[in-house]
Amino acid sequence: MAKLLILGAGGHGKVVSEIAQLMKQWEEIAFLDDREDISEVLGIPIVGKLADLSALKSEYEYAFVAIGSNTARFKWTEKLSHHGFKIPILIHPSSTVSTKSLIEEGTVIMAGAVINPDARIGRSCIINTASTIDHDCTLQDGVHASPGTHIGGTVNIGERTWIGIGATIINNIAIGSNCVIAAGAVVTKDIPSNVLVAGVPAVIKE
Numbered sequence: 001m002a003k004l005l006i007l008g009a010g011g012h013g014k015v016v017s018e019i020a021q022l023m024k025q026w027e028e029i030a031f032l033d034d035r036e037d038i039s040e041v042l043g044i045p046i047v048g049k050l051a052d053l054s055a056l057k058s059e060y061e062y063a064f065v066a067i068g069s070n071t072a073r074f075k076w077t078e079k080l081s082h083h084g085f086k087i088p089i090l091i092h093p094s095s096t097v098s099t100k101s102l103i104e105e106g107t108v109i110m111a112g113a114v115i116n117p118d119a120r121i122g123r124s125c126i127i128n129t130a131s132t133i134d135h136d137c138t139l140q141d142g143v144h145a146s147p148g149t150h151i152g153g154t155v156n157i158g159e160r161t162w163i164g165i166g167a168t169i170i171n172n173i174a175i176g177s178n179c180v181i182a183a184g185a186v187v188t189k190d191i192p193s194n195v196l197v198a199g200v201p202a203v204i205k206e
Contacts, residue, residue, distance in 0.1 A: 001027035004088070005060040007050060007076055008067040009033035009041040012126075016066035016108055017044050019090045026062065050076070054083050062086045065106060065124065070160040074142040077106045077124040095127075104141075122159075140177070158193060167202075 002025075006017055009031040020029055030047040031040075039046055048056060053063070063085040065076040080087050087105040091097055095109045100117035106124035109115065114132045121127060122141040131145045134153040142160040145151065150168045157163070158177030169175070169187040176193030185202040196205045 001025065002061040002086075003028040003030070003059065005030055005032060005047075005053075005056060005063040005085075006044075007032050007053070007063065007065045007080075009035070009038070009044075009046055010066075010068070012068045013066035014042055015110060016064065016090060017042060019092045019108060019110065020064070022093050023090065025088075030060070032056075053079065057083050057085065060085070062088055064088060064090060064108075066108075068126070068144070070142045070144055070162060073106075073126075074124050074160065080106075110147075116153075134171075146183070 004020055004026040006013055017029060030045050032048050032050050033046050034049045063080045065073045067073045089103050089105060089107055091109040092111040094111045095113040097109060097115040098117040101115045101119040103121045104123040107121050109127045110129045112130040113127045116135045118135050119133045119137045121139050124142050125139055126144040128145055129147040131149045133151050136154040137151055138156045140159045143157050144162045146163055146165040148166045149163045152169055152171035154171055155169050155173045157175045160177060161175055161179040163181040164183035166183055167181045167185045173187055173190055175191040178194045179191055180196045181187060182198035185198050186200045188201040191197055198205055
């Protein structure tokens with residue numbers, strides 16, 4: 001069994017590390033984190049700072065970015081590829097992921113999430129606790145679906161879009177890149193890139 005290095009030991013890192021432990025695929029798990037005041041989290045050691053990544057390649061075959069920020073997570077995932085790490089897919093055992101879906105590297109699927117057939121979840125995405133992704137959806141790289149989000153069938157979501165807690169997106173919607181869908185919003189029409197939307201139904205906020 002190989003060793004796994006997790007970048008980021010904050011709240012998101014705690015959840016990611018527990019999922020990794022439950023999967024039972026790594027003989028050793030360790031964190032990289034830039035904080036000075038901690039040496040371990042949940043019993044998992046912090047073995048260095050993010051800048052130490054390249055120096056640890058000979059010891060850790062696998063690495064995973066557990067940073068909530070879409071931009072930072074995607075940047076560090078690119079660095080993992082550059083340094084030759086293998087980047088796993090982490091899936092909580094209590095989630096339901098169709099064998100007919102496609103999940104790309106660097107993505108985490110959290111407890112109670114449901115991914116239905118012919119969904120495509122891109123690279124370095126977060127599908128958070130109890131979220132549902134229906135059939136034929138495409139979530140492009142770096143999308144973050146917060147806890148309790150519900151995405152209807154045949155929805156397309158662009159890169160690095162963040163979907164707030166409890167938001168709902170109805171069927172057949174296209175959402176651009178780098179958007180923020182506010183918590184509790186209900187999206188009933190297409191959304192262009194680089195906007196914040198909120199409300200029921202959701203509208204663009206200036």
